[in-house]
Amino acid sequence: MNRTDFPCLDVKVHNKPLVYFDNAATAQRPQVVIDAINNYYSKTNANVHRGVHSLSGEATDLFEAARISMAKLLNSPSEKNLIFTRGCTEGVNLVAQTFVRSRVQAGDEIIVTEMEHHSNIVPWQLLCEQTGAILKVLPFNDNGELQIELLNDLITDKTQFMAVVHVSNSLGTINPVKQIIKIAHARDVPVLIDGAQAMPHIKVDVQDLDCDFYTVSGHKMYGPTGIGILYGKMEHLEAMPPYHGGGEMISHVTFEKTVYNAVPAKFEAGTPNIAGAIGLGVAADYILKAGIENIHQTDNELLKYATEQLLKVDGLRIIGTAQNKVSVISFTLKGVHPHDLGTILDHYGVAIRTGHHCTMPAIKHFNVPATARASFAFYNTKAEIDYFIESLEKAREMFN
């Protein structure tokens, strides 16, 4: 767990050392992840599960070892509960179009929250268009905390499913998902948790949460892009119809009938992102070795320090002030549009995100068109935060 493990942090932007505060969009990858991808392509490149030759066996072993590492990280009862996906977005779409689609009829209800990423809104809207189901929304308060007390009334006999983000990518809020799942389960409503932003910051234990589904995004947790995990309870995965048809997901095909493969292969049609999966497994091992508690503690220190320093900046408003947060800070600066701020900071080498962060409804709640967002990872430093604040002050002076 060292900053020097991440080679991209050494690059220069506009001749200035990069200060990378866009970790919520995508984190940097440690050298071990980059090496694992390189090694796969240069030493063990072959297709998985299909070959009788040695290289295919080696590639399959690496691919399946990655599933085991992810199972360890998530405390999944078995690696067989884990499906490789392209990321969180695909995980949500898969559950919407298989598990939930086979359960809902016109007039049934699906609940999401006001702070969802678009990838946990739009798949449900598509499903509602297809089935006539209705999307309902659990709101949050002005601090960016879900109004859990409203949930019991929001759930009705028509509610078939609930999908909730574990950690908000725009507000930083850590939601009490265990409590939410308990309330939903008491009413027989299965729950999917979007874990994209939780995995790089906090301990996730799918058995302790008792979630029905949990989606993981590889690139947020120091792994490759275009790879992720969908965890599902085995009874659901076995009962669900397949998502995509093709090779790998079958055990027998005739023109009259196809018998599907066992879980998880049933949901992994076609040649998978083998290098991505292997890289993701190494990223999981990296987190396991570093200890998520250590990562969380460092993140927390950065969050506390950055919040204190930002609040000293004249005209700065933090958007998302929940008690329980990860190191993601959205803010506005009086007199400076977030996009202008992002452009100026880039000239100082500071990479932040500006806009709606794919959470338009959450940003609308605060009556602002956009925010600037600084999101930290454990490899960031207080010196970088100081430099970021100095650059912010310069931007503010420029506009005033």
Ligand code: PLP
């Ligand atoms: N959910 C949240 C909370 C996110 O922050 C993101 C990405 O920004 C996603 C889902 C989408 O994840 P992926 O890029 O893996 O599809």
